[in-house]
Every structure is written in structure tokens, then in C-alpha cells.
Amino acid sequence: MILPIGGVSRPRREVFYGDLIIYEYYDPYLEPHPEYLVLGLPDAGLVGSIASRHLVFSKKFAFIAEIDSPVRLPPITVVHNSIPISPIQLYMSRDRRIVTLLSETPIPIHTIYPMINTIINYAREINIKYLISLSGIAVPNRLQIEKPKVYWLASNSNARELIKETEIEELKEGFVVGPYAVLLKEARRKGMSNLALFVESFLDIPDPESAAEALKVLSSIINIDIDVKELLEEAELLKLKTRELMMQTKKALSEMQKKYEMQMPLMYQ
């Protein structure tokens, strides 16, 4: 992890969105402005979390900000290289084009709406053009699927433009539950461009193979070369190390009524 200059430093700015605070360690107004905010929040198969972790490590993104809250989040500090930070972190690519948000703990159910609104408002503040969510979508026969299929869903026509040239299928019907579900809805209402990539995955087993598929699609739509070979090589160890995060995420998803994703919507025709 690349930390701010001087290692442990005080934030340059604190941005308040209600009870949630973004602590910045960079200048967000320097040019070029970042275009993409890639989200890796814990969800089915930890697809987004694993994909974002790989993106940050393999492309040597720099740590730029953290999100915290005295009331909305549990009192957790994660220590990396002897530096205490929030489990919800933002990283930026060397060329400043891409920002990645990842969380090392599941987002508590009552924090999802304020967190999503914070992400949307902050993205707008720093001139992000597209929010890109990487997520798993649990399928019961995942064990039998060799190459997981990717679906997309967009909050508006602008986000749709990003992916329309590809052969990836649009998600047509069904329930979506969790932070990405709220983001899609809120982004549409607020006119923010959000493209969600949903990859077939296990629900409660970390799925690095699906994360690799998400990264392959991401690399083609935002023109960044992401090598997933290393991710697949370390997949077994990564699954072993993320067992507890998966277990906590499963519990959080169950509180969010993730079971609705198994249900056919009433208005399906």
C-alpha cells in the first residue's frame, strides 16, 4: 500500500456528509480530474472486494482518502504497515484517471443509504464522470460454471454508452439487494452515471475467478491493462485469508434480505 508522503500524516481536508466524513490526503482539484470511481464493497463472493484489492496492488494505486463516522460505523481501525486507518479506503491510479473505493469490513445495513449518498455527492464534488460497481451475483449452480457470465446494468444512458459496444448482456429482470442495488437506484434519481457489472458467483464463498472476470471487463471499458494471472495464482490463499470477511458479509447480506435475489419479481412478464 502506498501511503501519503511522510507516512503518517494529518488529512489535508475533512469533507462532511452528515455523519460520514471523508478524510483527504491528496488534492482532489489538481488536473487531470479522475474520471472513474471503481467500487469494491463486500458483497456476494467478495467479487468487488477481491477485484478492487487486485487493482490497487497490481497497479500500485496510492492511498488518498478514508471514510469514517463516529456514529454510523463500528469503532474499527485497521493497521497496515504500522499505520492506523479506517477500513473504508480510497486509492488513486498514478495517472489520476481512476479512484477505487474498497472496504475491509461489510457496510452495516443502516449505513448503506448514507454511505451511498456520500459516495455520490463526493464523486460529484471531485468531478468523477462514472461510478463503476463490481459485484458478484449469486447463482445456485456456480460450481458447475467454468466461465462466469457477466451482466451489466446502468443508471442512465451516459453509463450505458460505456459498455454498449461490448457483447456483454444487460441484466433484464430480477431483484438486486445490497449497497450496489441502492447505488444504482440513487444514482439514477440523482442523474449520476453508474455502471454495475454483475458476475455470476458463489454467494458465501470468496470467488477470485469471478473477480478476475469482472476485472477483464473493467479493463476493456476503461482502457487499463489489468493482468489477472497473478490474482488467479494467489486465488487459493486469498480465499483462505478472506474466510472471515466472507462470513461477516454473509451475515450482513442476510440482514439486508439478500434472499430476495432468489425471487421472481411480481411484475415479471
Added chain:
Amino acid sequence: MEFEEFFERMRRRVRELFEEIESEFETMRSMWGISGELEPLSSINAYPDHYEVYVDLPYSDLDSLSIEVRGHKLVIECRLKNELEFNRWYRYRGIKFRKYYTELTLPPDSDVSNIKIERNEIRKLIRIIIPRKKT
């Protein structure tokens, strides 16, 4: 009638208390054992005529897999490919992790005499199919 309602309320409250206690233990429980054992991720799915148990054993040597039925429990053990240490992590410094171990309690109508085990060698996942007893 009032008496029955009172008992029903009491039963409900006791059940809720047990659930709270269970969930607290669940939260505090670690999947990393100080004797070098790791608890694997597992899940159980119920179907009308059978149960399916999935156990994820990444970085394991599936040739060493042992599954034993003890009453209504499945005792699963499997060695890791190599010993693992995570010495930068203060919590388990100096501990060598060697194997997976878990005991899974099966539902009461499981027919443990007809268990079928399928291994996925590439994904290091096992699927255990357990028929349900006909009542």
C-alpha cells in the same frame, strides 16, 4: 387463555435470548485456531429430498481429506498443501497453520447412512449430498 398467552410470550422471549447468545458467540468465534487449525467456510442448502453441504478448502491437499459421521455430526479434516504462517499479523504470530477442521451439525432428518461426497479438485470445494429421511 391468559395463562397460555403468558407462556407463549415467555417461550418466545427465551427463544430470542438463546438466539442473541448464539449470535454473540458466532460473532466472537475465530476461524483461526491457536493449535494451527483453520475452520473452513461451509454452507448447507435444503432441498425437498436431500441436503447439500458445501465445504471450501482452499490451499488444501484433498488427498488427505477425511469425513467422518459421528451421530448427527460431520467431522471434516483436511491438511493444507504447506504449513502457513502470518507473522506480520500480531494475533497469530508464531502459529503454524496446518489443517482445516470442522464439525457440522446436520438436521435431524438427515440419512447419514447414504452420504455421497463429490470433490472439485481444481476449486478445492467439496459437495456432500445427504438424503432426507422420509417421514
